[in-house]
Amino acid sequence: MxxxxxxxxxxxxxxxxxxxxxxxxxxxxxxxxxxxxxxxxxxxxxxxxxxxxxxxxxxxxxxxxxxSPYALQRHFRARKRDRGYQSLSTGLIAAGAGDAEAARRMTKQAGKLLNVDQEPLIKLLEAQTAMLEGRTDDARTTFEAMLDDPETRLLGLRGLYLEAQRAGARDAAQHYADEASKLAPHVEWASSAVLGRLSAEGDWDEALKLLDARKAGQQTDKETVKKERAALLTAKAISTFDSDPAGARTIALEAHKLAPDLVPAAVIAARALFRQGDLRKGSKILEAAWKSSPHPDIAQAYVHARPGDSTHDRLKRARHLFALRPNNPESSLALAHAALDAGEYALARENAEAVLRMAPRESAYLLLADIEEAQTGDQGRVRQWLSRAVKAPRDPAWTADGYVSDQWAPVSPVTGRLNAFEWKVPVEQLAPVIDIGQEVRGPEPETPDVPVVIEQKPERVAEPQQSSRGDGAVAPVADEKPKLKPAKTHETAPQADDEDIKMLVVDDPGVAPEDRADNRQARYRLF
Structure with missing residues (x-):
């Protein structure tokens, strides 16, 4: 122009x-x-x-x-370079698509048309082709050669890290991640791997430094930065709670301020306040967190806020939690546990059955087994509750990248991702919904004096009977009870011995009547 x-x-x-x-x-x-x-x-x-x-x-x-000679030479050189880049592009696409033959052919062609020392992507194509063909040693050698070039050093460390992970060499993979993190702290894969190692070692100060260095080179949402920092501060407060309660309190309060919806931060902050006698402030933190998201850890910390409280005092605090979030499964479970400890069996049973109506889960059936043992000592009914607990949907747990843990952690042990744990029902443990209308009624009463005839439907599994060996062994109790009806006179078989009369519910083997009272306070857990 x-x-x-x-x-x-x-x-x-x-x-x-x-x-x-x-x-x-x-x-x-x-x-x-x-x-x-x-x-x-x-x-x-x-x-x-x-x-x-x-x-x-x-x-x-x-x-x-x-x-003219120089112009012709430049024209042919540019044409050769264009052909080389076309071959390189085609080779990378073939490697990404898994076409090893095309990738190998394009690698050779690009190597003839382009200068390998001036075009680092040829080394990447060579490494990708070697990985596709299963030549791991050649791929590793190519990645090691990339370490000598500042432009490809990070790429070489990435390739060596992935190869070490595939080979199961965790120490070598961690070494490459450390080197990459020093070279570029903002790189996600390297910093995540180092954060996972620092978290496993409990070196929270270094983890916080690495987090600050990583965020300095990234344009990340401020809320995400706050939550990730709050997760590391919470983990540090938990680790120093016993040795340095005062320092743990400061750290935990900072974490709770950064992420008020992080349950572990609220719990450890409240526990640190309780340790120093500030019951009022700690209770307010837990009450606010409970209103936002009811959680068993919050209920546990709130109910046991004061050491030495009587069971009725803890029941009173549980009632207050229930009033803050009524018609909630976690509220009913917390109140049921406190009522069981206080000996209020009717209240405990009422709330446990309320959980079954709202959200049936394994812990509710186990709690009913505890209540049955403490209130009546009927081992038959206890076993029925336990058998139903086996088939019940599992309770929520801390889950991150498919890993299920009983305790919260700041990073995922699988990927090293920060703030990855979520409180939810593990996907692989989801169970079918249980018919609440039948479950809440509890076990059927026994009929000890009337001979019975067991009428089974084809699709139902009858209650297992007592073993005829006479050793007291009992088969597992089924979920559905067979239908019982009195035997008619003309259908009744000749009088049999007492050993031939099969009862539907029997006592546990090896439990003597005189030992039953000592075991009433036991707590049933499947795992």
Missing amino acids: LRILFFVLLVLVLGGGFAWLADRPGDLIVTFAGMRYEVTLMVAATAIVAVVAAVMLAWWLIKSIVR
Whole structure:
């Protein structure tokens, strides 16, 4: 565009100049070698312009002839480079698609057309091709060669890290991640791996430094940064709670301020306040967290806020939690546990059954087994609750990347991702929904004095009977009880011995009647 504008301006200037000369006629006299030449001014100006144009044309021709070999060489070199980059691009696409043959062919072609030392992507294509063909040693050698070039050093560390992980060499993989983290702290895979190691070692100060260095080179959402820092501070407060309660309190309060919805931060902050006698402030933190998201850890910390409280005092605090979030499974479970400890069996049973109506889960059935053992000592009913607990949906747990843990952690042990644990029902442990209308009624009463006939439906599994070996062994109790009806006179078999009469519910083997009272306070847990 600028060249066109310059050309137009030049034409305008020449046209204006010739028009000006035409309006002012004159002669030009030149004496050269004894000869006198006289021409008009217009002819002289035209001749001068023609001479200048001829000189410029001649110069352009001479220059083009002189530079033609270099121009041809540059043209062929650019064409070769373009073909090389086309081969490189095709090879990378083939490697990404898993076409090892095409990737190998394009690697050789790109190596002939491009300079390997000047184009680092050829090394990447070579490594990818070697990995596709299973030549792990060649791939590792190529990645190691990348370490010598500053441009490809990070890429080489990444490849060596992945190869070490595939080979199961965790120490080597961690070494490469450490090197990459020092070189580029903002790289996610390297910093996540180092954070996982620091978390496993409990070096929270270094983890916080690495987090600050990583966020300095990234444009990350401020809320995400706050939550990740709060997770590390919470873990540090938990680790220093026993050795330095005062320092743990400061750290935990900072974490809770950064992420008020983080349950472990609220729990450890409240526990640190309780340790120093600040019951009021700690209770307010737990109550606010409970209103936001009820959690068993919050209920445990709130109910046992004061050491030495009686069971009725803890029951009172549990009632207060229940009032904050009524009609909630966690509220009912917390109140049921406190009522069981206080001996309020009717209240405990009522709330445990309320959990079954709202959200059936394993812990509710186990709690009913505890209540049955403590209230009646009926081992048959206890076993029925336990058998139903086996088939019940599992309770929520701390889950991160498929890993299930009883305790919260700041990073995922699988990927090293910060703040990855979530409180939810593990996907692989989801169970079908249980018919609440039948479960809440509890076990069927026994009929000890009337002979019975067991009527089974094809799709139902009858209650297991007592073993005829006489050793007291009992099969597992089924979920559905068979239908019982009194035997008619004309259908009743001849009188059998007492050993042949099968009862549906029997006592546990090896439990003597005199030992039953000592075991009433036991707590049933399946795992």
